[in-house]
Amino acid sequence: MAFWVYVSALLWPDCHLDHNFSCGVTLTNFCLLKTLDEVLCRTRKSRRFAAIGGGLLLLAGCNSLPESGPTERQINQAAHDPKRSTLDYRIIQVNPDLIDILASQVPPLFSSLDAGHSLHNPPRNDTIGPGDILQVSIYEVGSALFSPNGMSMSAGANTSMASNLPPLNVDGNGNIEVPFGGQLYVSGMTTNQLAEAITLRLKWKSQSPQVLVRIVSDITNSVIVYGGVREPNRIPLTPNREHILDVIALAGGEDRTVQSDEDYIVRLTRDEKVAELPLKTIENDPAQNIVMQPGDRVQLIYQPRSFSVFGASERVTQEQFTTPDLTMAEAISRSGGPIDSRADPNAIYLFRFESADVLKRLGVPVDKGATVGPVIYQLDMMNPSNYFLAQRFMMRDHDIIYIANASSNKFYKFFGLISTLVSPGITAAWMVK
Incomplete structure (x- = not known):
């Protein structure tokens, strides 16, 4: 009852009220508006209703305002809440030790696949195997065993057929x-060895046979080159020992009308082992331009690298690298950086599925048998020294940068909403006066 009396006095201080309350707390005699003060009294009521309504919204409605993402506090809470975190991830601060660990990570190199073949024991590319097609030519002196017309030479003639x-x-x-x-x-023989074997078989059937063997279709000593090349094909290898860039060139090279070679990945499959390297890395590092072996499969993949930016930045975007290397500082600047009115520069996050080896070195538990795991790297841009670290932190394909909202962002959003709702009423009140 006291509450209603207080509200009545607050809303209608200049009105004459006669409050009669029953046991049901009923307000019987309401405000009797005086003819002269009617307009002013209604104006005061409108203002006070707006004030009370705004207060109720302030108490209960802030959390319902739309946001572009979580704040730093919400991200930290979710990382430790098993009900909200379906993936077991950790938040790692970007520091010099982290930069060194990431820089020391080396992807599988093509040179590791070539470790079993030294220069002293190079692979042969002139052997015969299943599927090959051979051309055999036989030269005979005197009686021609393989002559189509059964021709024979006179005794002592030096003419060969x-x-x-x-x-x-x-x-x-x-x-x-x-x-x-x-x-x-004949599998595993060279053409010379096969010629000698055939000559030995014909020695007592033909007069002084001489045999030449040539591989017409070389299936055994070949590699398959396919994917983003101009002429996907089976490339025969020769004793000259072609390298990986040689066979790519023989297949027409990469299709440069699509993109630069920074966006091409070379996938090499050898003996059920697979390794991938950027084409640019092979071009710049001769050790990775390894010698091809029979049976290798080389796939050229056009894979434009990209990263995404979310949160309180100038724009939510997906950007391509367009350069061989890209740092975190460059990636943030491409999106316009944190917005002063919304962002929390203490909480710049990078989401990534990191390799299991790196996670173990960082002290993050990894599921048994897993090769990668989720991790979040946090950068505090209020610390000037971290700008140097951002220049050394290298981006990877499919990285996600999230710029967290400031905690005060809700208040400013709510204040703007109230201003939008109240402004027409204030304008109307001034017009009445």
Whole structure:
């Protein structure tokens, strides 16, 4: 009852009120407006209703205002709340030790795949294997066993007769069938070794046979080059020992009409092992331009690297790297940086799935068998020294930068909303006066 009396006195101080309350706390005689003061009394009521309504909204409505993302406090709370954090991640402050750990991380290099082949034991590219097609030419003196017309030479003649056998296919077991020579196992032989083997088989059937063997279709000594090249193809290898950039060039090279070679990834598959490197890295590091081996598969992938920016920045955006390397400082500046009126420069976050090796070195637990894990790196831009660290922190593909909202942002949003709602009433009151 006292509450209603207080509210009545607050809203209608100049009105004559007669309050009669029953046991049900009923206000019976309401304000009797005087003819002369009616307009002023209603104006005062409107102002006080607006004041009380604004107070109630201030107490209960701030949390319902829209936001672009969480504050620093909310991110820290979510990291320790198992109900809100479905992924077990940690928040790591950007510091010099972290920069050194990240800089020491080395991706799988092509040179590691070539470790078992030294210069003293280079792979051969002239052996025969299943699937190859061979051309065998036999030169005979005197009686021509392979002459199509059964021609024979006179005794003592030095004239030789050349006969080309039909193309011989090496079957899946590595065998070929030579007329008058029978079946020969040729897998692993060189062309010279096979020529000697055929000559030995024909020695007692043909007069002074001489044999030449040439690989017409070389399946065994070849690599497959495909993906973002102009001419995807099977590239035969030669004893010259082609390197990875050689076979890419023989396949027409990368399609530069799409993008620069910073956005191309070379994926090499060898003996069920896979390694990836940027094409630019192979071009700049001769040690990664390794010698090709028969059976290698080289895929050129056009993969434009990008990062995303959310939160209290000039714009929410997804940007491509467009350069070989990109630092965190450069990435933040591309999005316009933190907004003074909204952002909390103490809380600049970078979300990333980091390798398990780095997470272990940072003391972050990793699930058994996992190769990567989630982590959040925090940068405090109120500390001037961290601007130097941001210049050394290298961005990676699919990184997410989040600029947290300031805690006071809700109040300013609410104040702006109230101003928008109250301004028409204040304007109307001044017009009445």
